[in-house]
Amino acid sequence: MKTVATLLSGLFLAANAHAAITINIPDNVQVLAVNAEKPDVEGGIFSSIKSLTLADGENQVVFRYTPYFSQGNDRVIVESNPVITKFTANNQELSLDLPEYRNEREAEKQIKNWQVVLVDQQNQPLTIAQDALRKDGMQIGRDFVQESKEYNRTNGVAALTSASAVAVTLPANIKVDSNTAEEMLHFWYQKADAETKAKFKQYINQQ
Known part of the structure; x- marks a missing residue:
């Protein structure tokens, strides 16, 4: 046998x-869930760029953009809404193309409309289905893994297909x-x- x-x-x-999708994650972007599971982002706590490694094919990632601004001796952080994305890629290195805001006031006005843009090494944008991951009421302590699972049951534009129900994030120690x-x-x-x-x-x- x-x-x-x-x-x-x-x-x-x-x-x-050829499971070699790598997404470079800057320190002002949070990865909140991957394929409806807890994300495994590589890189030290003080690294300006971290990385997320995914299997080839269809993946779902929840991002949040958190640009920060100096205000005297303080750092002020502005947060976007969590955005749930679905995309298909194969053997690619991707980066986030992020908007730049002149100051906190401009960020607060514009960040509510933030859209995720992923580009390849030739700076060509990837086709992405995306949706705001919204929740009424208190926003502190949100469970984005559970929210992703609930979103997938709604058949939203960024929902995983049934064939993608098993998460495809690869642990860093497996080659x-x-x-x-x-x-x-x-x-x-x-x-x-x-x-x-x-x-x-x-x-x-x-x-």
């Missing part, structure tokens, strides 16, 4: 052999190549829900 690693790594490594089948096996198995795990086991037992 074939091993679990052989069976499942074949399924997932084939789909993710996708032919020698990491077992690591990928454990990673994808843990990401699966109970029903999918049962299907995996049934498939394996039939081999």
Whole structure:
């Protein structure tokens, strides 16, 4: 009988052999959720640029733009609304093209209409479906992972399709190549829900 690693790594490594979408994240942008799960953004706390690594294909990311301004000895931060985005990319390095505001007053007037713009290394914009992730009432302590899941059930313009229900963020310590089948096996198995795990086991037992 074939091993679990052989069976499942074949399924997932084939789909993710070039899982190399990298998004450069400046320090004035927050990544609040990725594919309806907690984001895994790489980079130190004092890094001016961090990075988010995603699998090839369709992904959903919730961003918030937080430009800051000096006011005497203080730093004043202006926040945009959280924006939920959906896009498809393959083996690309992407960056955020952010608007610049002259001062806090201008930012407060214009940031409510902020739209996410992702550009490739040739500075060409990526096609993005996006929507404001709104919530009535108190905004402190929001659960953006849960809000993303609820948004996906509404079939909004930036909702994930059913085929994308499993998050595709890759952990930083996994390098996708032919020698990491077992690591990928454990990673994808843990990401699966109970029903999918049962299907995996049934498939394996039939081999």
